[in-house]
Amino acid sequence: MLKIVKISIVITSITLFTAGNAQADINEALQNICTIVKADDKGELRRKMKRVQSDFRMKLRDYYTGVSCGGNSLIRTAMINGSVETGTLMIKKMPRGDLRSPEADGKTVLAWAIENGLDASPIVAELNDRI
Numbered sequence: 001m002l003k004i005v006k007i008s009i010v011i012t013s014i015t016l017f018t019a020g021n022a023q024a025d026i027n028e029a030l031q032n033i034c035t036i037v038k039a040d041d042k043g044e045l046r047r048k049m050k051r052v053q054s055d056f057r058m059k060l061r062d063y064y065t066g067v068s069c070g071g072n073s074l075i076r077t078a079m080i081n082g083s084v085e086t087g088t089l090m091i092k093k094m095p096r097g098d099l100r101s102p103e104a105d106g107k108t109v110l111a112w113a114i115e116n117g118l119d120a121s122p123i124v125a126e127l128n129d130r131i
Contacts, residue, residue, distance in 0.1 A: 029052050030048075033048055036048060036086065037077050037083055037087075042085035064094065064098070065103070073104075075090050075123070082121075083123075087121075091126050109127060
């Protein structure tokens with residue numbers, strides 16, 4: 001009986017330790033994604049997304065809401081910086097339903113873009129085609 005308790009404690013502690021490391025690793029892996037989007041480096045963004053998908057089995061939709069670049073989402077950051085290549089790549093990779101849904105501030109990406117005078121952006125044109 002005592003042996004079973006010891007084994008279960010060891011297994012639980014190992015599980016908690018590895019789960020904590022996995023969370024820290026995903027944050028580390030996504031650390032410079034805002035810089036990549038701002039620099040409009042489509043190739044590097046594609047590599048980053050593939051690396052995160054292979055290492056953590058997470059697609060863009062899984063971590064998109066958790067990443068904030070100066071208070072803006074990744075697609076909004078691309079619009080602000082005129083990063084057409086990375087912005088259109090993310091729009092193509094995101095599900096249509098997620099693109100239509102409101103973000104953290106309660107506004108959709110399209111409504112936010114129109115409100116901020118970015119409706120002439122090629123990224124907004126791609127967004128309209130996708131939605």
